[in-house]
Amino acid sequence: MISTNTPTDQLQRLDAAHHTHPFTNNAELAEKGARVITRAEGCWLTDSDGNRILDGMAGLWCVNIGYGRHELAEVARRQMEELPYYNTFFQTTHVPAIALSQKLAELAPGDLNHVMYSCSGSEANDTNLRLVRTYWEAKGQPQRKAIISRWNAYHGSSVGSASLGGMKGMHMQGGLPIPDIHHIDQPNWYLEGGDLSPEEFGLERARQLEAKIQELGPDNVAAFIAEPVQGAGGVIIAPETYWPEIQRIVDEYGILLIADEVICGFGRTGNWFGTETLNIRPHIMTMAKGLSSGYQPIGGSMLCDEVAQVINQIEFNHGYTYSSHPVAAAVALENLRILEEEHIVDTVRTDTGPYLKEKFESLTDHPLVGEAKIIGMMGSIALTPDKSARAAFKDPGTAGFVCRERCFANNLVMRHVYDRMIISPPLVISKEEIDILIARAWKALDETYSELKANGVLNA
Numbered sequence: 001m002i003s004t005n006t007p008t009d010q011l012q013r014l015d016a017a018h019h020t021h022p023f024t025n026n027a028e029l030a031e032k033g034a035r036v037i038t039r040a041e042g043c044w045l046t047d048s049d050g051n052r053i054l055d056g057m058a059g060l061w062c063v064n065i066g067y068g069r070h071e072l073a074e075v076a077r078r079q080m081e082e083l084p085y086y087n088t089f090f091q092t093t094h095v096p097a098i099a100l101s102q103k104l105a106e107l108a109p110g111d112l113n114h115v116m117y118s119c120s121g122s123e124a125n126d127t128n129l130r131l132v133r134t135y136w137e138a139k140g141q142p143q144r145k146a147i148i149s150r151w152n153a154y155h156g157s158s159v160g161s162a163s164l165g166g167m168k169g170m171h172m173q174g175g176l177p178i179p180d181i182h183h184i185d186q187p188n189w190y191l192e193g194g195d196l197s198p199e200e201f202g203l204e205r206a207r208q209l210e211a212k213i214q215e216l217g218p219d220n221v222a223a224f225i226a227e228p229v230q231g232a233g234g235v236i237i238a239p240e241t242y243w244p245e246i247q248r249i250v251d252e253y254g255i256l257l258i259a260d261e262v263i264c265g266f267g268r269t270g271n272w273f274g275t276e277t278l279n280i281r282p283h284i285m286t287m288a289k290g291l292s293s294g295y296q297p298i299g300g301s302m303l304c305d306e307v308a309q310v311i312n313q314i315e316f317n318h319g320y321t322y323s324s325h326p327v328a329a330a331v332a333l334e335n336l337r338i339l340e341e342e343h344i345v346d347t348v349r350t351d352t353g354p355y356l357k358e359k360f361e362s363l364t365d366h367p368l369v370g371e372a373k374i375i376g377m378m379g380s381i382a383l384t385p386d387k388s389a390r391a392a393f394k395d396p397g398t399a400g401f402v403c404r405e406r407c408f409a410n411n412l413v414m415r416h417v418y419d420r421m422i423i424s425p426p427l428v429i430s431k432e433e434i435d436i437l438i439a440r441a442w443k444a445l446d447e448t449y450s451e452l453k454a455n456g457v458l459n460a
């Protein structure tokens, strides 16, 4: 029987033999061996060799309250003893589902007062896909099937949610997207803005939504789906003109707006939801990740009163065995209690968030960094071979990969999306830990710079 005391190389060999990792070239990984994470506390991971690693990504953008909160373990244990499982399909319910739904209705903005649960963000977006089309059928407009999304959006990895997403590398595998999903360009000014000012570019990109609605026929469009801030796409913060124009178009054409809050939700942007930070009024909100801080797999769709009222009049033939799972719901509720009672979201907005912003933006002093963008506790820097020209690397992703490896070697987890380096730390990160994060990032950038220079990849 193996355990965390088993030698690392033996764990790595067994992992390579039997465990197929997501989004990974498993043959390459088997060559070098996966790093084995054994414990975590606060913002710190420990690996099987005893290294302590600062987790600048909160797991996968999800461990908002940090690791090691025994209260959640205690709630899970109690719930497992009392009622480990029951479904809500056939005229039954249970206390954790009721309590969590009530709490979410209280926290969510506007009249987003109703929750349909899933176990993940992908499942929640699959729910949304079927739900918005079913909504329009119930309203006597079955021809409204088209859903508009954006290139480089991430909405999940299932057939439906990956189709909604705009990752071309995902569409290329497995015959995606499914029919009647349409994509417009993303508001990524740094890479795609050309000579336009950010403000002009924001308007231009938002107006692609209007053009797409007109192309498809306004009566055929069901919904527009977008992340308030694109996460997996590289922490792309739209220019200020973008969202007001999107909201105008959505309102004018009467289509549904789905805000995918899987990353932005539960404090990440300094408010409970990204839609509040950006002043967006969605009809449906996708949730997962920070809902339970990753302690249990749970996601869901928050519906506004009108959408819920229409859906509630029919039998919507949809649900998962583990929808509103009592243990996951109880753990999520405890997570929300901690976020609220410890004022974690307020602290991000008024104290640690501004501190991180100042330090993070100072990374633009580094010769390799073209821009730094951050909102609350999600940020990214663009690596560039030539700062003055906003230049991109010839072979996108190479520099980012080198930098990620240098971060890892310096015991900092920072993810790369092509040549953008990303942070999304636990929301409880302290100022001292922020200083460590920035110092390690700076060191990794220096090492990356030297390596790229030696390889002749830098222009200047």
Ligand code: PXG
Residues within 6 Å of the ligand: 060, 119, 120, 121, 122, 123, 125, 154, 155, 156, 157, 227, 231, 232, 260, 261, 262, 263, 288, 289, 299, 415
């Ligand atoms: N929507 C958004 C906005 C997401 O970021 C999902 C939906 C899907 O959630 P699930 O729970 O099904 O994974 C996500 C997930 C990365 C990375 O490397 C990001 C995600 C997942 C895995 C990796 O940035 N986001």
